[in-house]
Amino acid sequence: MNYEQARFNMIEQQIRPWEVLDNQILSLLAVVKREDFVPLAHKALAFVDMEIPLTSDLQKNPGQCMLAPKVEARILQDLAVQKHEKVLEIGTGSGYMAALLAHRGQQVITIEIDSALAETARDNLQKAGIYNAEVRTGDGAAKLAQSVSGSDPLRGPFDVIVLSGSVVEVPPALLSLLKVGGRLSAIVGTEPVMRATLITRVAEDAWRTTQAWDTVAPQLLNFPEPSKFIF
Structure with a gap:
């Protein structure tokens, strides 16, 4: 497989048409080797427009996957991470998004609930x-x-x-961890309707929320859901 050609096609045919036009982001996607963060069994799918499973037991861990390349790229563009910034990621997976964020920011702390995946991500990042x-x-x-x-x-x-x-909703406690001027990116909602949500802390007690595009992603484990009961 010609990985460089496949990477070029991914950027030009999937990511640019999804309104990712920041040249720094596009250049970064060309440099960070996505195929090195994909499980060996799925390496041929590294540049396909799909979520890639990271565990063999998808019934037990349906959310353990890499997001589609265009979704990762659009999130990265929305956040506009700067070189001096400290980043928190929840849901490390194989470490690919952490790698992209690390190239953009000063420091990344990334949390993974699956211990085997966390170890894989550490190895992937070290090798990169x-x-x-x-x-x-x-x-x-x-x-x-x-x-x-x-x-x-x-x-x-x-x-x-x-x-x-x-x-399903962004916990207020997460917002409290943002600096003034800080940004939080989350995919919010339930299937079949989810919105990519960008929240900016504009003052000590004020936030600005934008929802510019729709997508769907597996749920992060153990985050609270609002009650569905109405009295």
């Missing part, structure tokens, strides 16, 4: 020569709850927060 991304094994939702209680295991605040998966 990326040393400013720290992979932590744990439940992102639980660590968030601990931060609210005052122990702050996440060592916030952050300039950028990325949820690499979907949530």
Whole structure:
């Protein structure tokens, strides 16, 4: 397989048409080798417009996948990460998004609930020569709850927060971890309707929310859902 040609086709045929036009993002996608973050069994699918499974037991772990390339690229463009910024990612997967974020920012802390995947991500990042991304094994939702209680295991605040998966709603506790001027990206909603949501903390007690595009992604584990009961 000609990986360079496949990478070029991915960028020109999938990502540009999805309104990802930032040349720095497009150049980064050409440099970071996506195929090195894909499980060996699915390497031929590295540049296909689809989610790629990261575990063999999809019934047990349906959310353990790489997001489609155009979704990752659009999130990265929306966030506009700067070189001095500290980033938190929840949902490491194979480490590919962490690698992209690490190229853009100063420091990345990324959390993965599956211990085997977390170890794989560490290996992938090391092989890619990326040393400013720290992979932590744990439940992102639980660590968030601990931060609210005052122990702050996440060592916030952050300039950028990325949820690499979907949530029914963005927990307020996550917003409290943003610096003023910080941005949070999440895919919010339930199937079949989800919106890519970008929340910016514009002041100490004020946030601005935009929802510019639609997509669908597997849910992150253990994040709370609003009650469906109406009294």
